[in-house]
Amino acid sequence: MIFFGTGSASLDSVKTRNITCQHCNNQDTIYINIYRRHAHVFLIPVFPLGKSGSTYCTHCKETLSPKQMPEALKMQYKNIKGEAKGPIWQFSGLLIFALLIVFAIYSSGKNKEDTQLYLTQPAVGDIYEYEANNGSFSTMRLEKVTTDSLFLSLNDFEISKKSRIYKIDKDENYSEITYGYSKSEMIQMHKEGIVFDINRD
Ligand SMILES: [Zn+2]
Incomplete structure (x- = not known):
């Protein structure tokens, strides 16, 4: 070839x-x-x-x-x-190359829009991607939502590369214990870039 x-x-x-x-x-x-x-x-x-x-x-x-x-x-x-x-x-x-770039820009814009939506209208099962204190990356899964609070279970694993974060997002990696955050706390963490992406299936 x-x-x-x-x-x-x-x-x-x-x-x-x-x-x-x-x-x-x-x-x-x-x-x-x-x-x-x-x-x-x-x-x-x-x-x-x-x-x-x-x-x-x-x-x-x-x-x-x-x-x-x-x-x-x-x-x-x-x-x-x-x-x-x-x-x-x-x-x-x-x-073709130009179209790929346009598509990439569109996708990235769409992703930001989605994250903003998931932040204001959280749903059980949403996956929050965040940067840990030590510079590694991990995820949290939303287990319960109340009027002003979010309860998430932490992923037991961390990964050093942001782009590989999907690899640790497995059911068995989430612990039984949940941590509570107020919705405004979560919005603040997103503003600060600690929570940098939210995904929904
Ligand atoms: Zn001739």
Whole structure:
């Protein structure tokens, strides 16, 4: 499997005017082909690279790279190359990448909104993620809600990486004993970043 590579797209094929093939001496038998290269990852074009091209004589089959072109031919080649526009699909990868970023921003915003909602309207079973005094991370599970208080059972385990916190969120890790917090205390802990996320199934 090729992870990264380059490909190319044909942009234009234009017949030259008033050019004589230096190889077979026929006039107007030369075509200028323009293509644009692109980088691809997993065969998805990510972004376009430079344009290039060559000429092709339909009569004698001679092809010339830009370096080999006689001056008059090179002039026409440069004009055509300058005007040739590449297909938009060569930007596919960039577009996908942009969409992923938009989605990530949306998800993160949605998560913050949810946490705010769970904070003001707590429900039994909510999982509170918090940072412990020693810098490790753990969770609490909401077991009971009263008018002004929350009762949570602490997770017996802690984990050093915030991103791995889901690994310790297992039923058997929660102790029988619950701790009570007033709702305003919890809001304060969230403000201070001690409780940094609340999840609900
Ligand atoms: Zn020719």
